[in-house]
Amino acid sequence: MGERAVSGERVVGLGLCTPIGTTEEMTLASMRAGLARFAEAAAPGAGEPVRASRLATLDPSSTRTERMIALGRAALDGVRERLKASPMGRVPLYLGLPEPSLGAPVARESLLGALLSAPPGQAGGALALVGAFEGGRAAFFEALSAAIGDLRAGRVGSMAVVGAVDSLCDADSLAALSAARLHLSPQNRDGRIPGEAAGFVVVARPGAAAGMGLEALGVVLGVALGAEPAPFASRVPSAADGLTGVFRALRGDEAAGARRVDEVMSCQPGESFWATELSRAYLRNAAWMPEPLALRAAGEWLGDAGAGAAPVMLAAALHRRRRRAQAARAAGRAPRALVYGSADGARGRGGRVGACVVEAAVGGAGGGEGR
Template sequence: MVVSGMGLCCPIGMTAAQACASIRAGITRISLHAAYRCLPPPEDMEVEEDANILRAGVVPGLEDDLEGSQRLLRLALPALQGLFSDSKLSRRDVSEGALLLALPLPDPAVSGWALSQRFARELFRCSGVGDWGKVVTLEAGAAGVMMLVEQARMLLANRSIRFCILLALDSYLSVDRLTWLDKARRLHSPRNVDGFIPGEAACALLLEHRRTAEARGVPLRGVVGPMAAGTEPVAVDSGRWSTGAGLCQALHPLLRAGWGEAIGEWTLCNLNGESYRAREWGLVQARLAKSLKATRKLQHPADRMGDAGTAMTAILMASACHAFSRRHAPAPVALVWVASDDDSRTALLLRAAHAVP
């Protein structure tokens, strides 16, 4: 299975090529969010004036007060349109394909948006594309996106559809969600330095058999390798440090996958500034030191655009595939791992298409 088309909408790019080039160049776009003010720090803490204004990764052109499912819809449409343009697919082709829709995890704020019941229908109405051969909707979180990649692999193997479009999207930038995160001490602010900068994005990937893509005459961006999953017994909202067990469980099978000796040399992940995840990665590196290649290039775009939640997994995959296709990847194999806000951990290998016969 290969990635043969991409579309992306995020704070540092409105197309996949633009966003991936920005990630490689280290371009940052974090701005002040005028619609939300963080909870104030203690009175005895010296802070600058207006220091409780939230810093966030906001997609250009989206109003700060745009909320919930409507904000997600405004992210999804350009990403989906970009993929169709990039992959040379037409609306007539969708009856032979599957749409795999990865939505945010249903936290206390998102649960009220009723995304699993309404979002796909709204997306079809606004995009004018709705006659899909198959539609799968999953409130996935970052780790769940890779589960949909595996579902795409099974659908293509069964020859029930010709291609799959994976559309992953998320936004933390609704006032109700920001309020919940702030009270939980997850947002980065003067009150809580051990937090993440919230962001938003939508990323679409076209997944199909290599021979199908070659027959259509489109560039092959990357070959999708094995995936593995794990379960972390201590979630981020527990108030305790991660044990690293779930991520070790996800990574260990990939180190024995027979994809060469460079696994881990180039790693892309969703580290987001929270010490919980940083400590988790440190534990994993120590425990798997004998089999995990020393990381020469570690990429975590959340420090440039904010944490985009569920969309982050697809962004990491797109960034690796873009580097492969432009021949500037730092290693022949990319290791992608992600941690969701629940107990899910997943990891995946990608390789340049030109390196595979």
């Protein structure tokens, strides 16, 4: 059975770099095996080491920007070959970045310059930045929404790269989290484990993927954005108004809300605030949610990877769905996953919220488990 006629942009490339794997294949294999890399890291001025999830091959003394550059370049390497299929001279890039927060400042121009520069000897697949979105855990969804809007309007050709990168594992960020008592410790059993990650997704207009000789790994059925009036940083119990609205928007979408999703993939760390947020938004949209709730959270593997969590969880959603492709063919329906992320809303800003629904491509050959 070939690919069904499903409305939505095709995912035709994935590239990841995380503490549990420097490629998409390594990261997803580690997640499938339930592996995590949590270890104590020194934080200047902190009374004790901070438990963190960080890439061991990076110098512990590297800055936040340096870590983000290394993570981003490695993740981009995973999609470079796909970009060569584009007939455009430069492929548009939409990039999700950290929100202003307790972490160390990011040297934005240095980061963007490093990610946009092609590796030595690289032919084709050059990138042109269209937009950078500082929405934290929601930033990737903001970037994805902008990319899909431009693709549908014909402003950027037939292909775009959407990604996000973040790190909270440099010494200054660890020290700031420690001073704010946000990290998991004996004194704060409801804290977070700082993490880092980068991921890039190549999306193409329906029909364009086949024309470029690229297999569709999945379909983005819909994206929704919102804001939480009382986010985590407000220090009040979650009312989940922002997330409820985002779920409701997707539920009302003709494609994304046509039937229940089969799994929920959360970009959140482990604090109880986020569990309360999800439970309230879930109950207000129960008719559209999996029953019983099937949930996986980024914190299980990555700790708090900030903006970098979303592309990882989207890739994991497609991978987990594709592993069940044979059963999906037999049932006549491809499984769907809801991926969402909520920002802290630091420094008096409202907390950005974003989500998307993706459906795995279950037809065609290749591109599955052995990819």
